[in-house]
Amino acid sequence: MRKTLILAAALLSTGAANAGNVTLLNVSYDPTRELYKDINGAFASDWKQKTGDTVTINMSHGGSGAQARAVIDGLDADVATLALAYDIDSIASKAKLLAPDWQKRLPQGSTPYTSTIVFLVRKGNPWKIKDWPDLIKPGVHVVTPNPKTSGGARWSYLAAWAYAEKAPGGNAAKAKAFVAELYKHVPVLDTGARGATTTFAQRGIGDVLLSWENEAHLALKEAGGDKFQIVYPSNSILAEPPVAVVDKNVDRHGTRKVAEAYLQFLYTKPAQEIEAKDFYRPRDASVLAAHSADFPKIALYTIDDVFGGWTKAQQVHFSDGGMFDQIYKPGQ
Amino acid sequence: MKPLIRPRSATDDHPLTKIVLSAVAVVFIALFLVMPLATVFSEALAKGWEAARDALIAPDALDAIRLTLIVAAIAVPLNMVFGLAASWCVAKFDFKGKNLLVTLIDIPFSVSPVVSGLVYVLIFGLQGWLGQDLRDHGIKIIFALPGIVLATMFVTFPFVARELIPLMTDQGRDEEEAAVSLGASGWSTFRRVTLPNVKWALLYGVLLCNARAMGEFGAVSVVSGHIRGLTDTMPLHVEVLYNDYQYVGAFAVASLLAMLALVTLGLKSLLEWRFAGEIAATHKH
Numbered sequence: 001m002r003k004t005l006i007l008a009a010a011l012l013s014t015g016a017a018n019a020g021n022v023t024l025l026n027v028s029y030d031p032t033r034e035l036y037k038d039i040n041g042a043f044a045s046d047w048k049q050k051t052g053d054t055v056t057i058n059m060s061h062g063g064s065g066a067q068a069r070a071v072i073d074g075l076d077a078d079v080a081t082l083a084l085a086y087d088i089d090s091i092a093s094k095a096k097l098l099a100p101d102w103q104k105r106l107p108q109g110s111t112p113y114t115s116t117i118v119f120l121v122r123k124g125n126p127w128k129i130k131d132w133p134d135l136i137k138p139g140v141h142v143v144t145p146n147p148k149t150s151g152g153a154r155w156s157y158l159a160a161w162a163y164a165e166k167a168p169g170g171n172a173a174k175a176k177a178f179v180a181e182l183y184k185h186v187p188v189l190d191t192g193a194r195g196a197t198t199t200f201a202q203r204g205i206g207d208v209l210l211s212w213e214n215e216a217h218l219a220l221k222e223a224g225g226d227k228f229q230i231v232y233p234s235n236s237i238l239a240e241p242p243v244a245v246v247d248k249n250v251d252r253h254g255t256r257k258v259a260e261a262y263l264q265f266l267y268t269k270p271a272q273e274i275e276a277k278d279f280y281r282p283r284d285a286s287v288l289a290a291h292s293a294d295f296p297k298i299a300l301y302t303i304d305d306v307f308g309g310w311t312k313a314q315q316v317h318f319s320d321g322g323m324f325d326q327i328y329k330p331g332q
Numbered sequence: 333m334k335p336l337i338r339p340r341s342a343t344d345d346h347p348l349t350k351i352v353l354s355a356v357a358v359v360f361i362a363l364f365l366v367m368p369l370a371t372v373f374s375e376a377l378a379k380g381w382e383a384a385r386d387a388l389i390a391p392d393a394l395d396a397i398r399l400t401l402i403v404a405a406i407a408v409p410l411n412m413v414f415g416l417a418a419s420w421c422v423a424k425f426d427f428k429g430k431n432l433l434v435t436l437i438d439i440p441f442s443v444s445p446v447v448s449g450l451v452y453v454l455i456f457g458l459q460g461w462l463g464q465d466l467r468d469h470g471i472k473i474i475f476a477l478p479g480i481v482l483a484t485m486f487v488t489f490p491f492v493a494r495e496l497i498p499l500m501t502d503q504g505r506d507e508e509e510a511a512v513s514l515g516a517s518g519w520s521t522f523r524r525v526t527l528p529n530v531k532w533a534l535l536y537g538v539l540l541c542n543a544r545a546m547g548e549f550g551a552v553s554v555v556s557g558h559i560r561g562l563t564d565t566m567p568l569h570v571e572v573l574y575n576d577y578q579y580v581g582a583f584a585v586a587s588l589l590a591m592l593a594l595v596t597l598g599l600k601s602l603l604e605w606r607f608a609g610e611i612a613a614t615h616k617h
Contacts, residue, residue: 025559033575058559058560059559059560060559060560061572062558070557072458072459073457073458073463073474073475074456074457074459074463074467074474074475075557076475095458218577222577252467
């Protein structure tokens, strides 16, 4: 039965890949659309210059958790560039497509750029939102996506938690109460960061959007004029979106060399320049300094310091029956 | 817009009742059907014809249109054959489990498209039943063309059969029995008696099937993998463009889909008008 089905499938199948040109598939999260459009062009010309080969990079974007799931189910990614380490960890643990120690292969925990969570408010900041406690003022509506499906939403949740736990006199119980109160101000949970941005910017829902810094800058740029403004809270979280070569896939495609070069390219000066231009905080100190106007210095907690790493944070906060399930009751 | 009220009536209802009812219907249709459709076109043309045209001839949009046409070109003819075979079976023969077969044909109507997509992930996905074997043989089903075709076929399967079964049942099997008793073979009975009797219903079923095949979002979204220029169909590309802040492009592609729906409706009305006599004759009431 299985043999017959596979034979039938072979007849249906699209067949072999194009010979000659190298093709990579980069499976990424939602807000990196503009970033990788720019990076891919730069890398292709760099690679052509160095090797004479033409490389085409195909993109797939979606919520970080959903994208990880797709790679686990067989979406043929050569590289995964997701919103947080846990999602690549789950590709390693559930599908065994890459080694568990993938994060040690590239500098800075395989995160060539970082970001953080900021507030996007409407023109003139009518609710006078300056810092985290202002989000739970009576009547304020907060837009943020669902932490179960969106990487950015998980960073937002953790940023709020870290603020409350690390505030003077703060502790875990107070943090839980603060975050629970915060989610009572959320009228709708979108599945992905980009969906939440369009809910806030296009459909005009909510008073403040908890957003990736890059996503907030882009929304500002796309809206034109002065419809929105960005508010930096007193502290936030250091969001580290990691990148990894998917071992089993590149070995099967014979694309390991170019896939590794692609990810290393992200650390080069020209690429760091592009990342800064698309509002991701570059790792390169000199590039960061050159763009310091776009990236105000605020205190940033790391996931390791406050939550003991992603595996633990995921387990405690976002697993079924975890902290988020306990505090978020839709319609209340 | 003024409602068209005909003064001559076959019922004794109070004229006011009729006016109110008609007005409600017209307002309802205007609000929920005409306005959204008009919005699609006006948004598409918000920055002029050129912007809309440029969005449609962008490489990714052309790839999405091409993929949609390929998927429909495979799924619709196959479903035409399957639908015809299934309804022929159901309407012209008696056998055990016939009701079960009819129920099975209706499954895609009652199952959420997302679930139909997930079923294919469970079968052909890497963690699924056939996943590892397929990968070992270098065969791609989901996140590639075959998966999109399968999901589309599943969702659009009942359209042809559902058009044909009532009509064929209605027509009974007298003509076929007459043909066979006069010495016609099974195939020529089918070709010369059964098929001509249902051709208009078949054509209508195929039109509906095609419209749905090109417009399907949910099931295709699950098995597509969203690789730009490779596995994004037109409905998926609309979502991509919308999320890319390219509203004109999104609505330009959406208006292509809307036009497809309008053309389908137009063709249907044309068929009904042009061949009204013949269509009525094939119904034996």
